[in-house]
Amino acid sequence: MKRLMLFAVLSAVLVAAGCQDQQTSQKENTNETKTTEKQAENQQADQAAEEEAAVEEEPVETKPDQHQQEADDVIGTIEKPVTVDNPDSIEVVVNKTRQFPDGWAPKDLVEPDVPFYFNEHIEKRKMRKEAASALEELFDAAQKDGMELVAASGYRSEARQKQIYENNVASQGQEETDKVSSRPGRSEHQSGLAIDLTSAEMALALEETFINTDEGKWLADHAYEHGFIVRYPKGKTDITGYSYEPWHIRYVGKDLAKQIHEEGVTLEEHFQMESDLKS
Numbered sequence: 414m415k416r417l418m419l420f421a422v423l424s425a426v427l428v429a430a431g432c433q434d435q436q437t438s439q440k441e442n443t444n445e446t447k448t449t450e451k452q453a454e455n456q457q458a459d460q461a462a463e464e465e466a467a468v469e470e471e472p473v474e475t476k477p478d479q480h481q482q483e484a485d486d487v488i489g490t491i492e493k494p495v496t497v498d499n500p501d502s503i504e505v506v507v508n509k510t511r512q513f514p515d516g517w518a519p520k521d522l523v524e525p526d527v528p529f530y531f532n533e534h535i536e537k538r539k540m541r542k543e544a545a546s547a548l549e550e551l552f553d554a555a556q557k558d559g560m561e562l563v564a565a566s567g568y569r570s571e572a573r574q575k576q577i578y579e580n581n582v583a584s585q586g587q588e589e590t591d592k593v594s595s596r597p598g599r600s601e602h603q604s605g606l607a608i609d610l611t612s613a614e615m616a617l618a619l620e621e622t623f624i625n626t627d628e629g630k631w632l633a634d635h636a637y638e639h640g641f642i643v644r645y646p647k648g649k650t651d652i653t654g655y656s657y658e659p660w661h662i663r664y665v666g667k668d669l670a671k672q673i674h675e676e677g678v679t680l681e682e683h684f685q686m687e688s689d690l691k692s
Contacts, residue, residue: 489511489688491689497512501519503544506684508688510690511599513603518571519605523541527552527564528564529564530565537573538567539568540664541568550639554635560631561612563617565609565610567602567609571598574595577594592650608662609660609662610662611628614628615628637673641670642670642673652681
């Protein structure tokens with residue numbers, strides 16, 4: 414009998430111990446689950462914070478034009494100009510310190526259907542196709558407003574620019590020539606995107622007084638509507654390197670032309686390009 418009672422007591426003790434172990438195990442499992450869930454929550458929070466920080470740190474590109482990186486790094490001089498790496502772009506910037514690659518020429522030259530002051534079909538009658546189409550639109554608009562523009566000089570090869578520059582140096586001296594004429598390889602006319610315009614009132618001359626004519630005023634006010642800018646504005650010689658030329662327009666596309674017209678700046682200023690205009 415005593416043995417039976419002892420066995421019953423031991424069984425009760427073992428059962429109680431088993432229950433306690435089971436409860437402890439359940440508590441441990443519950444704690445482990447809560448810990449795992451907390452760690453997962455913390456990891457998700459950390460990941461969300463990292464992603465938010467990455468978005469905040471992502472640089473904002475305020476002027477997404479193709480020249481900005483180049484403008485930050487390249488400063489040429491008259492004696493040591495830099496060579497542009499985007500000569501085919503309608504936004505290419507060439508000036509006294511930025512030149513075309515040697516022998517470069519546009520491949521899509523055509524003759525715009527506008528009145529020229531000469532009848533010969535020579536190279537200066539040509540422009541790049543996109544610019545030529547835009548010029549035709551400009552002339553149509555001018556005619557509708559009663560203006561009588563006349564085209565004077567479009568594309569000019571590097572070889573032709575060399576002849577013009579050397580002739581001017583021989584007759585005027587280099588200092589005076591550099592105020593009004595580009596050195597070979599640095600002329601906007603070589604781009605096929607620039608053209609000089611005049612009028613009968615000007616007797617077809619290219620002079621500053623063109624701005625006093627109705628055609629000159631109209632061009633200054635409306636060129637941008639057709640993708641052109643007056644490339645060498647008044648009072649900007651220290652930036653462009655050239656005297657005021659109200660007759661010289663340059664095709665850059667309607668969007669960019671509108672921006673530059675509204676900003677009242679030069680092509681160099683818009684693209685934040687610095688140049689050392691001293692020899």
